[in-house]
Amino acid sequence: MPETSVGTPALIEWGVASLALPGEAQSGDLHFVKQVRTGALVAVVDGLGHGAEAATAARAAVAALERHATESPVPLVERCHRALQGTRGVVMSVAVFDRSDRSMTWLGVGNVEGQLLYGDGAARSGAPRAGLVTRGGIVGSELPRLHPVVLPVASGDTLIFATDGIREGFADGLSLEASPQHLADQILARHGKGTDDALVLVARYLGGAGTRG
Numbered sequence: 001m002p003e004t005s006v007g008t009p010a011l012i013e014w015g016v017a018s019l020a021l022p023g024e025a026q027s028g029d030l031h032f033v034k035q036v037r038t039g040a041l042v043a044v045v046d047g048l049g050h051g052a053e054a055a056t057a058a059r060a061a062v063a064a065l066e067r068h069a070t071e072s073p074v075p076l077v078e079r080c081h082r083a084l085q086g087t088r089g090v091v092m093s094v095a096v097f098d099r100s101d102r103s104m105t106w107l108g109v110g111n112v113e114g115q116l117l118y119g120d121g122a123a124r125s126g127a128p129r130a131g132l133v134t135r136g137g138i139v140g141s142e143l144p145r146l147h148p149v150v151l152p153v154a155s156g157d158t159l160i161f162a163t164d165g166i167r168e169g170f171a172d173g174l175s176l177e178a179s180p181q182h183l184a185d186q187i188l189a190r191h192g193k194g195t196d197d198a199l200v201l202v203a204r205y206l207g208g209a210g211t212r213g
Helices: 052-067 073-083 180-191
Strands: 012-019 029-036 039-047 090-098 103-109 113-117 129-131 149-152 158-162 198-205
Antiparallel strands (some): 113 158
16 A cells, blocks of 8 residues: 655555454554655564464554654664563664655564565676675663664565564565565465464555555
């Protein structure tokens, strides 16, 4: 689905697929997507463990992201860390697409995996995609030193965030001609472990040229 605000062309379109651990009423894996005037924020949050306490921690992180969605990734994660004091804590990865310079800044704490697949099929920096290097830690109790990475992005580049309920290798063999929602559904169906909460978020950069189907 395109994500936009009134009077602002959509910068991304996105889709999400998720499943709670069988037997649990709530999932501790949540997502947050918001487009603002300067760009778009994309985040995936995984509350430690599963069940109600994990979901409570994840919701607190999403609420902090909502309150501060115009900030850059480092202060965003730091605000989540403060908001989550006393909770079970979360691991999370965030990305901010900047409208002005066609860049994406991302960082991760813990094991929410991130992949950026280049839409033009050409290798940049010697590879057809880039992987997020996350830092060990827990947002809410053990925040590591944060090292955001800035990457140039082009129209059609596709970001995928996946929690640890998704097996490794989920980005292999994907067709970027498919919609973000189709890709998210496909990854969950093919790579979901079934032994934990699972969530996949796929966001495609549109280059600020408006929405597309």
